[in-house]
Amino acid sequence: xxxxxxxxxILGGGQLGRMLILAxxxxxxxxxxxxxxxxxxxxxxxxxxxxAAYSDKTALRKFAEGVDVITLEFENIPTEVIDMLSTIKPxxxxxxxxxxxxxxQREKDFLRESGLPCxxxxxxDSAESLKNVVEAIGFPCVIKTAAFGxxxxxxxxxxxxxxxxDCDYLxxxxxxxxxxxxxxxxxxxxxFSVICARKVDGTKITFPMAENIHIHHILHASIxxxxxxxxxxxxxxxLACEIADLLDVTGLIAVELFLExxxxxxxxxxxxxxxxxxxxxxxxxxxxxxxxxxxxxANLPFGSTELVKPSVMINLLGDIWAKADDGDPDWASxxxxxxxxxxxxxKGEARPGRKMGHFTVLGDEIETTLEAAExxxxxxxxx
Ligand SMILES: Nc1ncnc2c1ncn2[C@@H]1O[C@H](COP(=O)(O)OP(=O)(O)O)[C@@H](O)[C@H]1O
Ligand SMILES: [Mg+2]
Numbered sequence: 001x002x003x004x005x006x007x008x009x010i011l012g013g014g015q016l017g018r019m020l021i022l023a024x025x026x027x028x029x030x031x032x033x034x035x036x037x038x039x040x041x042x043x044x045x046x047x048x049x050x051x052a053a054y055s056d057k058t059a060l061r062k063f064a065e066g067v068d069v070i071t072l073e074f075e076n077i078p079t080e081v082i083d084m085l086s087t088i089k090p091x092x093x094x095x096x097x098x099x100x101x102x103x104x105q106r107e108k109d110f111l112r113e114s115g116l117p118c119x120x121x122x123x124x125d126s127a128e129s130l131k132n133v134v135e136a137i138g139f140p141c142v143i144k145t146a147a148f149g150x151x152x153x154x155x156x157x158x159x160x161x162x163x164x165x166d167c168d169y170l171x172x173x174x175x176x177x178x179x180x181x182x183x184x185x186x187x188x189x190x191x192f193s194v195i196c197a198r199k200v201d202g203t204k205i206t207f208p209m210a211e212n213i214h215i216h217h218i219l220h221a222s223i224x225x226x227x228x229x230x231x232x233x234x235x236x237x238x239l240a241c242e243i244a245d246l247l248d249v250t251g252l253i254a255v256e257l258f259l260e261x262x263x264x265x266x267x268x269x270x271x272x273x274x275x276x277x278x279x280x281x282x283x284x285x286x287x288x289x290x291x292x293x294x295x296x297x298a299n300l301p302f303g304s305t306e307l308v309k310p311s312v313m314i315n316l317l318g319d320i321w322a323k324a325d326d327g328d329p330d331w332a333s334x335x336x337x338x339x340x341x342x343x344x345x346x347k348g349e350a351r352p353g354r355k356m357g358h359f360t361v362l363g364d365e366i367e368t369t370l371e372a373a374e375x376x377x378x379x380x381x382x383x
Contacts, residue, residue, distance in 0.1 A: 002069050002298040004028030009067030009089070011081075012074030013040030013049065015345035015355065016274045016290075019282065020073055021045050023290035029298070034063045041345045042073065054081045064088035071251055071297045073273050075102045076148055092297045093251035097272040100247060104181045104269070105146045111267055114246055116239065118267045119258075121183035127171035133182045134164045140185035143170065145177040151353065152217020157185065186266055188258035192226055193277040195254045196240035197292040197302060204244055205302045206237040207289060210277045210313075212256075218353060221377075222277045222313040223370055224284060228259065235265055243270060252293045254278060276315065276355070283341040283360045284311030309362040312373035316357040320380050321350030329380050339363060340376065 002008070004027050010017045013035025021031045021042055032048040033040065043049030048066070052059030060081060064070065070091045075098055082098055085091050100106045111118040122137060123146075124130040134141060139161060145154035154174060158164050174180065191214060195207045211226035212219055226233060240255045247253060247270075254275030256268040278289035287295075287303030295302055320329050334340055344357035361376065363369030 001300065002029075004298075006030070006068040006298070007032060007047070007066065008294070008297065009034065009063055009070040010042060010046070011035075011070065011072035011077050011091075013037065013042040014073060015041050015347070016073035017042030018045055018345060019279075019288075019343070020071075020274060020290045020293060023282075023288055024294040027291070027294060027298075027300075029294065032063060032067050034060070039348075041347055044346060054078055057084065060085060061088065069297055071293065072098075075272055077102070093249045093253070093272045094247075097247040097249045097251075097253065101253075101270050101272045103146055104144055104149070105179055107269060108181055108183075110246075114242075116243070116267055117265060119183040119186050121181050123179060123181055125179050127167040130167045130171060130180065130182070131164065134158060134167070135161075137182050137184050139164075141182055142185055143174065144181050144183065145174055146179040146181055147177070151219075151355075155217065186258045186260065186268075188266070189261055190226075190228065190259045191268070192228070192232075192236060192257045192259060192265070193222075193254055193275060194236045194240040194257070195252055195275055195278045195281075195289050196237070196244040196249075197252050197289070197296050197305075198241075198244040198249045199296050199299060199302070200250045202245065203302065204241050205292070205305055206240055207278060207281055207285065207292075207305045208307045209233045209236045210280065212277050216353075218317065218355075219276045219315055221315070221370075221373065222280050222311075223366060224280050224307060224311045224313075225366060227366065229263075232259065232263065232265065239265065239267065243267075247272070251296045252278075252289060276358075277313075279343070279358050280311040280313040280360050281305070282343065283362060284308060284313075310364065310366040310369050311360050311362050312366075312369050313358055313360045314373050314377050315355055316344075316359065316380070317352065318350035318354040318356055319352045321356065322352065323380070323382050333379060334359065334376055337361070337372065337376065339372070 007030040018041040033046040124133040210222040282288040361373040
């Protein structure tokens with residue numbers, strides 16, 4: 001057990017790290033953040049922020065020596081870095097989970113080899129091979145770069161064969177990736193996600209399934225409880241637990257799912273860290289995903305994930321700031337609703353598409369809570 005008062009190291013300095021630290025502070029932990037870019041959202045609330053490149057071995061060693069255990073809020077960390085840090089301090093969720101989840105090819109292979117449900121897919125490693133692969137998968141399909149994609153970045157959806165006529169152009173558009181995954185577009189009737197927390201001894205607990213609404217490939221809203229059958233929610237939780245065990249996760253694993261018309265769930269992707277669709281748990285559950293990650297890596301008992309009230313979480317992207325009259329959204333009007341909980345990440349420049357914060361509305365019934373949340377969002381947008 002890593003006892004309260006110990007120091008937890010976090011790789012990555014974004015908003016997920018910030019919320020992780022804020023949750024861990026309540027339990028009496030201290031935090032050091034390793035993040036290449038300066039004055040990051042997590043660094044602002046940490047005891048120590050180390051800004052150095054992942055190639056800086058001296059800085060990495062100093063970081064590892066200064067903490068009791070290392071966890072992360074960002075999975076795209078070079079494998080060599082994880083291996084090197086692991087020789088000094090435990091790095092959780094663990095190298096297998098990271099190695100697989102940080103690369104779409106490995107992730108897809110893992111799902112297929114484990115017999116888990118996923119969209120049909122193939123790989124391409126050049127503009128020439130892309131053409132054949134796209135034709136084999138058929139239309140509509142989506143091309144995704146194998147490494148470093150998020151919020152729909154590094155993806156192109158192809159609806160008709162004509163859009164695949166110039167594969168050189170597509171390859172260039174994706175900035176000459178080494179590898180891409182081409183997968184069949186799933187005509188789903190909804191997107192959902194389940195987060196599973198797991199301890200080193202295999203103890204697991206899942207959070208209530210979230211129903212997720214995306215706009216332009218970026219998460220817009222999460223609705224909890226998800227408006228689907230109990231049976232589907234149970235299946236989703238079982239899939240998340242199975243993946244957590246197979247990947248030997250110590251920490252969190254978030255699993256994104258598509259629901260098909262016939263009621264089957266298809267796994268879209270996994271993330272071995274807190275997930276945007278789990279932010280509702282900060283206000284809607286007895287224990288948040290962030291606190292649960294701390295409890296998992298510190299090997300403390302889990303807290304209850306019970307949903308206290310129906311909750312709707314809405315993301316605040318930089319676009320909201322651009323619409324605001326004097327550059328600052330009208331927080332006072334939003335907060336005039338006493339059932340709104342606002343979280344801002346203090347990220348500075350509000351670029352379009354950048355995740356700047358979120359709010360959660362708690363209610364007694366999910367449909368009216370969703371209406372209230374969307375009305376608040378429209379008001380912020382000025383529509
Ligand atoms: N095969 C697919 N079929 C249908 N929709 C998809 C498919 N792949 C991606 N999408 C849509 O694009 C969103 C982002 O894709 P995803 O693979 O989750 O990448 P990331 O979240 O890393 O940007 C998904 O949440 C979904 O809305
Ligand atoms: Mg995703």
